[in-house]
Each structure stands twice: as structure tokens, then as C-alpha cells.
Amino acid sequence: MPQAIDFPGLDGFLGTRASLMLDVVFVSMFAVNAVMVWSLYQLRSRGRFSLHKWTQLALATVLLVAVTAFEIDMRVYGWEARAAGELEGSAGLLVWKALYVHLVFAISSAFLWPFVIYRALRQFPAPPAPGQHSRSHIFWARLAALDMLLTSITGWVFYVLAFV
Ligand code: HEM
Secondary structure, three states: OOOHHHOOOOEOOOOOOOEHHHHHHHHHHHHHHHHHHHHHHHHHHHOOHHHHHHHHHHHHHHHHHHHHHHHHHHHHHOOHHHOEOOOOOEOOHHHHHHHHHHHHHHHHHHHHHHHHHHHHHHHOOOOOOOOOOHHHHHHHHHHHHHHHHHHHHHHHHHHHHHHO
8 A cells, every 4th residue: 555645636535546536536426327327217117307307417517516626636636646557656558548448438428418418408398298309318318328327437447447
């Protein structure tokens, strides 16, 4: 276990080399996906469209705040100094590859989520109910949900490779 004092920024709580914000996001993504599955269950098997709407809006808000705090942490302190590479404070090629795969999903999600939400808010009635926008929403929203799941999985892989 390295000395916490060696690293820039605040240390996390998971006992790895990661920073506090990396740990917060690592754990939060379990909650985000669990809540999303719950939101879709409420929608599909109980027809609770309003609950789905507000849950998705709450999730998007939490994600926006968490990702902004996370981005600031990464810009200010970076992550590579904490990485468990062959050389102290370095990251191997595999870690960089894992990061780029993760970024493909993370960046596409950052565009897809606002796009899905904006269109849903404009085109579904209030309170929300199935209608003309359904076909398009089901296609894009499923893609957005899958994108978020893949963002999480690839993020967890990157975290384990880089910091554990
Ligand atoms: C990024 C945010 C959102 C995601 C990921 C999402 C996800 C989904 C998914 C995957 C479905 C299809 C479920 C199935 O497979 O049958 C769905 C359906 C639906 N969503 Fe969303 N949703 C989001 C935001 C919203 C918002 C903001 C509203 C309301 C303004 C909304 C209203 C609806 C409605 C009414 C349906 C039912 C469509 C139908 O079955 O005809 N969604 N959503």
C-alpha cells in the first residue's frame, strides 16, 4: 500500500490508489445502473411513466454534478501519478487502451443523454404517456441506457487496471 501523502489531490475510501472522486464515481455507477433498471421495470411492468420521467431526470442531474466534479478533479490533479504501472506513477499500454475504450462510451453518452431527454420532454405529453414519439424514444433511449451501462463497465475495468 503506497503512502497516501505521495499523491496529488484527496485520497479515496476504497483503499486503492484512486482519488476520492474516482471512488465516488466508481461506486455511484452501481447505483445509477440499479436505479435505471428499477425505472425501466416501473415503466414496463407497471406503466408508471411519470415515475420513469422523474427518475431519469434525477439520474441525469446526479450524473451531471458527479461528472463535473470528476472532470475538475481529473483536470486539476490528473490520474496517471496514482496509476499502478510498472514504474511508480505510470500507466501501461493496456491501461491507456482501456481508458480510450471507456471514453468512447462516456463521450457518446454525454451527447446521447441530453439528446434523448430534450426530445422526450418536447415530444411526450405532460404527464408522459405513449404516443407518436414512442418508437423513436424506445430506439434512442434503449441505446442511451445501453451506452451508460457500457460506460460503467468499461469505467470499472479501467479503474481496476489502473488503480488496484
Ligand atoms: C436519458 C433518459 C432516458 C432513458 C435512458 C429512457 C429510457 C427508456 C427506455 C429504454 C424505454 C423503453 C422501454 C422498453 O424497452 O419498452 C423508455 C420508454 C419511455 N420513456 Fe424513457 N427514458 C429517458 C427519459 C425519458 C423522459 C425524460 C421521459 C418523459 C418526458 C420519458 C418517457 C418515456 C415514455 C412515455 C416511455 C414509454 C414509451 C412507450 O412504451 O410507448 N423517458 N424510456
